[in-house]
Amino acid sequence: MDLSSLNDKQQQAVTAPLGPVLVLAGPGSGKTKTLTYRIAYIIEKRLVPPAHILALTFTNKAAKEMRSRLQALLARYKSASEQITMGTFHAVCARLLRADIDKLGYGRDFVIFDTDDQQKLIKEILEDLRLDSKRFPASLFGALISRAKNLLQLPSELNIGVEQPLAGQLQEVYARYQDSLLKQNGLDFDDLLMLTVKLFESFPKVLEKYREKFKYILVDEYQDTNPAQYALLRLLAKHENVFVVGDDAQSIYGFRGSDIRNILSFEKDFPRALEIKLEQNYRSSRNILAAAQKVIELNPDQRKKTLWTENRGGEKITVFEAEDERAEAEFVAKKIIALSSGLPVEPEYVQEQPAAGYSILDRFLKARRLYGASLNDFRRGPLPQLPKKHDSLTEYCVLYRTHAQSRAMEEVLISCGIPYQIVGGLKFYERREIKDMLAYLRLCLNFRDLVSLKRVINEPPRGIGDKSYQVIRDAILELAPRGQEVQLSEFRHKLTEVKLQSKAQKSAEEFFAMLDELSATPEPLALPDLIKKVTKRSGYERYLRDGSESGEGRWENVEELMTVANKFKHLPWREGTTAFLEEVALLSEIDQKDDNKDSVTLMTLHSAKGLEFDNVFFIGLEEGILPHSRSLIETDQLAEEIRLAYVGLTRARHRLFLVYARSRRIYGDNRLSNPSRVLKVLPREAVEFVGVSKSFFDEADADGELTVEEMEF
DNA sequence: AGCGCTCAGCTTTTT
DNA sequence: GCTGAGCGCT
Numbered sequence: 001m002d003l004s005s006l007n008d009k010q011q012q013a014v015t016a017p018l019g020p021v022l023v024l025a026g027p028g029s030g031k032t033k034t035l036t037y038r039i040a041y042i043i044e045k046r047l048v049p050p051a052h053i054l055a056l057t058f059t060n061k062a063a064k065e066m067r068s069r070l071q072a073l074l075a076r077y078k079s080a081s082e083q084i085t086m087g088t089f090h091a092v093c094a095r096l097l098r099a100d101i102d103k104l105g106y107g108r109d110f111v112i113f114d115t116d117d118q119q120k121l122i123k124e125i126l127e128d129l130r131l132d133s134k135r136f137p138a139s140l141f142g143a144l145i146s147r148a149k150n151l152l153q154l155p156s157e158l159n160i161g162v163e164q165p166l167a168g169q170l171q172e173v174y175a176r177y178q179d180s181l182l183k184q185n186g187l188d189f190d191d192l193l194m195l196t197v198k199l200f201e202s203f204p205k206v207l208e209k210y211r212e213k214f215k216y217i218l219v220d221e222y223q224d225t226n227p228a229q230y231a232l233l234r235l236l237a238k239h240e241n242v243f244v245v246g247d248d249a250q251s252i253y254g255f256r257g258s259d260i261r262n263i264l265s266f267e268k269d270f271p272r273a274l275e276i277k278l279e280q281n282y283r284s285s286r287n288i289l290a291a292a293q294k295v296i297e298l299n300p301d302q303r304k305k306t307l308w309t310e311n312r313g314g315e316k317i318t319v320f321e322a323e324d325e326r327a328e329a330e331f332v333a334k335k336i337i338a339l340s341s342g343l344p345v346e347p348e349y350v351q352e353q354p355a356a357g358y359s360i361l362d363r364f365l366k367a368r369r370l371y372g373a374s375l376n377d378f379r380r381g382p383l384p385q386l387p388k389k390h391d392s393l394t395e396y397c398v399l400y401r402t403h404a405q406s407r408a409m410e411e412v413l414i415s416c417g418i419p420y421q422i423v424g425g426l427k428f429y430e431r432r433e434i435k436d437m438l439a440y441l442r443l444c445l446n447f448r449d450l451v452s453l454k455r456v457i458n459e460p461p462r463g464i465g466d467k468s469y470q471v472i473r474d475a476i477l478e479l480a481p482r483g484q485e486v487q488l489s490e491f492r493h494k495l496t497e498v499k500l501q502s503k504a505q506k507s508a509e510e511f512f513a514m515l516d517e518l519s520a521t522p523e524p525l526a527l528p529d530l531i532k533k534v535t536k537r538s539g540y541e542r543y544l545r546d547g548s549e550s551g552e553g554r555w556e557n558v559e560e561l562m563t564v565a566n567k568f569k570h571l572p573w574r575e576g577t578t579a580f581l582e583e584v585a586l587l588s589e590i591d592q593k594d595d596n597k598d599s600v601t602l603m604t605l606h607s608a609k610g611l612e613f614d615n616v617f618f619i620g621l622e623e624g625i626l627p628h629s630r631s632l633i634e635t636d637q638l639a640e641e642i643r644l645a646y647v648g649l650t651r652a653r654h655r656l657f658l659v660y661a662r663s664r665r666i667y668g669d670n671r672l673s674n675p676s677r678v679l680k681v682l683p684r685e686a687v688e689f690v691g692v693s694k695s696f697f698d699e700a701d702a703d704g705e706l707t708v709e710e711m712e713f
Numbered sequence: 714a715g716c717g718c719t720c721a722g723c724t725t726t727t728t
Numbered sequence: 729g730c731t732g733a734g735c736g737c738t
Contacts, residue, residue: 058728059728088728089728090728091728114728115727115728134722189727189728190728192728193728252726253726253727253728254726255725255726255727256726256727256728401725401726402724402725402726403724403725403726404724404725424727458714458715461714461715463714463715464714465714465715466714467714468714501714503714504714585728586728587728588727588728589727589728604725604726604727605726606725606726606727607726607727625725628724628725628726629725630724630725630726631725640726641725644726666724667722667723667724
């Protein structure tokens, strides 16, 4: 294999002997390349057969990319890359559980409950327990339960340092929640990890099977693994054949339970570990790298790593002070136009105000509220157009801390005719009509899915309100103590004995008869047929297509869903639906980005991890936003904000624009803000300041700590 | 049961 | 500035 395109350190990592290896890889140091070559190397040297390799990536997209790169590297072994088990921790666990979860009392056709489903379930439990939803929001319990699961604690083992009386309530809620999930045959995201660990711990034979299967394990983005994921690694890697790659300076998922100690104490856990540092950066200009280095030094106990590059100094970084978020967005838009078209930026390209009476913006905002239209759907009409001749926009990206910041940016981009795509935010799969359809599909597989049942039992309206739903729910919960098969026919019989209002009674019987009929769909039919059948039989199509424009729009979304479902038409519908629902549930935000579209990318810093762009606009660099005001209390969290800034800066190859606004609309009113501390430590010689107030330098020169008052926004 | 209205409280970040 | 809970009316 040709390793000549790798540097010494990369080669050392790629050709390391089997056994534990930790690669500490700075941004832009060829981490993915090293990982890919490593896999190719061990296959080609016949150290491990491809079918015995497990590669864990952070997103599905990363897995897909790695697979295709491997295909190129391993041209001689065509099928090798397909034999490797590759995917996110969550996706791989889901696959393992499909084979053996029946041992834990769940059905193998379990569905995955997303955060929204989880929230709804907890809310019902809180109502049952008559807990005040003001003082005890479902989101709080959701977060705490998630924390417990990440630490592998079942309700009976709960110990996450919460004080009484909350701890007692939490235990009760968690126990009921878990019981309810089991009865519905549902798993939440954290269950995928936790239950896999529990399965391995309780069934040594199963563990042994997978230890044999996964003789060699590689983990990307290791700094963002949580204790459950770590436990999985420890269990599986009997021979310590683990190859992990990460960067402690880019650990940004602490809020999700990831534990930076996993990377910091790797050698302690694997004493034989070989540690290799990749410190040469191939991505960014020297100026950008110097700035990033200064920023990460704000964290005193970050592990020392000295990045260097042979790249040129490059253009200076621009720091721009805007009046408000509108001016911030206009600055970005003007720069994009100027850079991509080579034209001087004239005011006419940026419409300061939408023309009087012309409200494409209003139309869009309304449409987005109604059914989450993409902005580009609304670019028709007399809007200014980006100059015809422009470079590709795929190399431009706008980064921000929170989704809320995208809005002003979107408005200006529309009014300039600049095409863009947003990563995350209101996702296709979060739209109401899509969730409704998915709920119907889930019910076809499993009528006891209460979250789905509640969602669509009265959608379209059937005269089954909340009261009736609750009666039905209780009847379902009484059915069987565990998640084994319960016949729908059995329940339909039981339903006739339940006390409901006569109209609701009739509707409910009809509803479950429909489910019975749908789930009796003969196996040769596939998922697309089932969806069509559902839309007709449930009356959902007729209900959506009420003749209104927005109704048609929604129906188009349902049709789009059918297109996606076509991927599964080769499978019998039960299998196809299960696979489809799983894929949809585990899709990450970044997976939905279209790399081939000629558009500017807008996304949060979290979504940007692992990506790179020639031109990066990093907006909202203000105290209270980055670092976020919610993070100012705890030093751990503050450190994570700094790392987040570091991740943002190091996405850029050539041009980097750092923008902040003096005032910003928050919750509807204008508030003054201060430039982020991140800006104050930038090396002056690498930066050009544009429109920056004198006070910025006064404060930066004073080098004093900001008072709490100044930090708040 | 189902609509529409009002008001409060809120926003990190995601598999 | 948006959402969703709560209320009152049909």
